[in-house]
Amino acid sequence: MTDIAGILERELGSAAVIGPGHERLDDYGRDESPLPEFHPPACAVLVESTEQAAAVLRICKERAVPVSPRGAGSGMCGGALPVPGGIVLSTERMTKIKEIDAGDLVAVVEPGVVTGVLQEAVEAQHMFYPPDPASLAFCSIGGNAATNAGGPRAFKYGVTREYILGLEVALMGGEVLRCGRRTAKGVTGYDLVAGFVGTEGTFGVITELVVKLLPNPPAAATVLAVFADMAGAGAAISALLREGLRPRVLEIADKSSIDHVRPKSRYRFPANAGAVVLLEVDGEPDAMALMMEKIGVRCDDLGALDVLAAHEPADRRALWEARRLISPSLKEAYRVKVNEDICVPRGRIVEMIARVQQVSLETGIDTAVFGHAGDGNLHVNLLSHDDPDDPAVRTKMWAAAERVFAHTIALGGTLSGEHGIGTTKRDYMRMEQSEQVLEWQRRWKLMWDPSNLMNPGKKIPARTKACSE
Ligand code: 2HG
Ligand code: ZN
Numbered sequence: 001m002t003d004i005a006g007i008l009e010r011e012l013g014s015a016a017v018i019g020p021g022h023e024r025l026d027d028y029g030r031d032e033s034p035l036p037e038f039h040p041p042a043c044a045v046l047v048e049s050t051e052q053a054a055a056v057l058r059i060c061k062e063r064a065v066p067v068s069p070r071g072a073g074s075g076m077c078g079g080a081l082p083v084p085g086g087i088v089l090s091t092e093r094m095t096k097i098k099e100i101d102a103g104d105l106v107a108v109v110e111p112g113v114v115t116g117v118l119q120e121a122v123e124a125q126h127m128f129y130p131p132d133p134a135s136l137a138f139c140s141i142g143g144n145a146a147t148n149a150g151g152p153r154a155f156k157y158g159v160t161r162e163y164i165l166g167l168e169v170a171l172m173g174g175e176v177l178r179c180g181r182r183t184a185k186g187v188t189g190y191d192l193v194a195g196f197v198g199t200e201g202t203f204g205v206i207t208e209l210v211v212k213l214l215p216n217p218p219a220a221a222t223v224l225a226v227f228a229d230m231a232g233a234g235a236a237i238s239a240l241l242r243e244g245l246r247p248r249v250l251e252i253a254d255k256s257s258i259d260h261v262r263p264k265s266r267y268r269f270p271a272n273a274g275a276v277v278l279l280e281v282d283g284e285p286d287a288m289a290l291m292m293e294k295i296g297v298r299c300d301d302l303g304a305l306d307v308l309a310a311h312e313p314a315d316r317r318a319l320w321e322a323r324r325l326i327s328p329s330l331k332e333a334y335r336v337k338v339n340e341d342i343c344v345p346r347g348r349i350v351e352m353i354a355r356v357q358q359v360s361l362e363t364g365i366d367t368a369v370f371g372h373a374g375d376g377n378l379h380v381n382l383l384s385h386d387d388p389d390d391p392a393v394r395t396k397m398w399a400a401a402e403r404v405f406a407h408t409i410a411l412g413g414t415l416s417g418e419h420g421i422g423t424t425k426r427d428y429m430r431m432e433q434s435e436q437v438l439e440w441q442r443r444w445k446l447m448w449d450p451s452n453l454m455n456p457g458k459k460i461p462a463r464t465k466a467c468s469e
Contacts, residue, residue, distance in 0.1 A: 002063045004087055005043035011059060012052055018044040028070065028088040032135075033078040033424050034338040035394050041068070041082035048093045050168060050176055050207040056089055057205065058174030061451060067172070068455045069201035071111065071143025074135040076339060077422030079147060079200040083457055089205055091142050097121055098208075105213045106165065106182050111142020111206045118211070127213040130157035130248075133418070134327065142206045148198030150418030152280070155374030156248035157214075159418065161197040166210030169196060169203070172454045182210045195444075200420050201455040203448040217282035220248070221292055222316040225277045225299040226270055226306040230254060233275035234350035236302045237373055240279075241346070243298070245291060249280035250374030251323055254353060257370040260333055261325040266318060270305045277373070278323050280316075326370050327379075334366070336384040338397045342408040343377040343417030355407040356380050363400045377417030380404050405431050421459045429461050439463075 005019035018025050020043065028044035030036065042065070047053045060067050066086030073080060082088050094110035097118065101107070102125055109118060116136040119129050132151035133139055139149070145167070150159045166180030180186075180193035196203055227233040233252055240247075255274045262269050269276075277299075281291045292309055299307045310316045331337050344352045353369050356378075360367040371379040382400050386393040405415055405428050415425050415432055429438060441460045446452065 002065060004063060004065050007059060008043065008045050008056060011055055016046050029082060031073045031075045031078060031080050033076050033422065035388060035397060036078050036081060039084055041086060041088040044088040044090055046090045046093050050170060053089065053170040053205050053207050054174040054176050057170050057172050060453060061173040064453065066453045066456050069205045071140040071146065072138050074139040075143060075147060075422065076419045077424045079420050079422035079458055081423065100125055102127060104182060107211045107213055109141055109209050109211060111140060111209065113141050115139050115141050115144055122213055123216055126216045128216040129211065129213055131160045131163060141209060145197050145206055145209060146201050147420040152249040152251055152372055155250050155372060156246055161194055163212045164193055164197050164209055165212050167193050167196055167206055168208035169205060170207050171204040172449045172451060180210060200422060200459050202445050202458050204454060219285050219288055220280060220282040221288055221309065221311045222319045223279045223292065223295050224308045224319045225304045226273045227275045227304055228272050229274040230350050230353050232303050233277050236277060236299050239298050239302060240295060245294060247279045247281045249278065251278040252373035253326060253370035254368065256368040257326045260329040260368060261322050264325050264329060265322045267322055273305060330368055330381055330383060334383040334385055336386060336388045336393065336397060338382040338401055340380045340401060340404060341377060341417050341419040342380055342404065342413055342415060343375065344408060344411045344413035346376045348411040349373055349376055352378060352407065352411055356404060359400055359403045365400045375417060402428060423458060426459060426461050
């Protein structure tokens with residue numbers, strides 16, 4: 001058996017390698033995904049430069065060792081988990097912000113930069129990096145690019161892919177490729193950068209990113225509107241969108257989510273609160289004041305139980321508190337939290353939430369649904385107090401998830417709006433994509449990684465026997 005930890009230690013020094021017996025090794029076998037299958041990596045290697053990443057990939061190719069790249073480990077689908085016999089290549093030590101250029105509106109960063117840190121650094125210079133995954137306080141920009149992460153502000157500003165102009169990547173075998181641009185426009189050649197973003201570490205390791213910035217919007221304001229039920233909240237959202245309103249954030253949460261945050265939230269939700277809508281607008285103060293008025297009037301007209309508005313950062317944070325508390329409160333309340341991120345056409349949100357309730361009734365599994373209503377991207381959480389290590393519980397939870405996926409597809413939706421596929425959703429891909437579409441993706445992956453050592457077994461299901469014959 002190859003002593004890959006020893007070989008990498010000799011190449012990069014012992015400080016770079018977390019090997020067998022190290023108390024932290026198991027951490028690299030886990031991420032934030034629900035019900036993952038745990039196996040620790042043969043070792044984790046914490047690279048500090050492109051050269052080191054390339055050296056690891058050269059050595060692993062020579063010895064046929066699979067490599068799973070890892071950012072901050074905040075992924076929710078098992079994309080960064082090691083495969084049996086494989087190692088983890090972590091970019092957590094590559095944390096340099098190399099450049100912020102206010103004239104060109106770009107930043108050049110290493111992949112381990114924490115997304116929230118990048119946001120603060122550019123905001124200090126009156127610029128704006130919009131993608132805001134919920135984990136922005138600890139997730140990293142390399143992981144965001146690898147998963148094409150979203151977040152609440154994606155409704156107005158789009159997802160990570162729209163902000164990655166250029167990439168440096170290290171490929172299996174050690175080749176380093178720089179592609180893309182730092183200009184605002186550019187259509188030269190095929191768009192390798194867009195193709196690389198969202199591949200969950202299956203093509204290579206991102207070692208540097210050229211990130212697009214925007215001027216910071218002059219002001220922003222937040223509205224929280226509470227409704228008696230989902231139908232009321234859905235009607236208000238549809239009315240506002242039909243009137244041409246373009247908030248930067250348009251979030252929704254159902255009664256179960258509200259009931260879980262109610263005891264912790266400083267805001268006293270009305271007793272009959274059945275749905276909550278959180279909106280955020282930005283722009284010039286005058287235009288924003290008009291938008292806020294429109295939102296308030298429309299929500300009142302449509303029977304909102306309560307509407308709160310905030311302009312000052314501290315007050316806005318208070319309105320966000322309930323939304324931010326949902327995920328941690330559910331995690332605290334249940335031993336099993338299978339959190340999906342399905343996406344349906346906007347007009348089908350209310351129907352999708354009703355179908356989730358139906359799944360809950362049929363299976364006896366508790367649910368909570370919240371998320372990015374503006375994008376139709378719903379976090380369907382399937383919840384249980386049962387033992388997460390009991391195989392029967394796992395089977396039951398994934399069977400319920402499969403029902404949710406079936407409803408999603410029936411409504412014209414997609415399995416993942418922002419978290420990715422990794423291993424947890426890989427085996428459901430056939431529910432959405434044809435064998436032909438899957439096969440083209442397998443060929444594409446093998447073009448970048450002919451030896452299939454780069455995070456193998458992730459994202460795309462293997463060929464079935466019948467297909468490969
Ligand atoms: C969010 O938007 C996360 O808060 C999902 O993307 C969290 O489902 C979750 O727990
Ligand atoms: Zn989300």
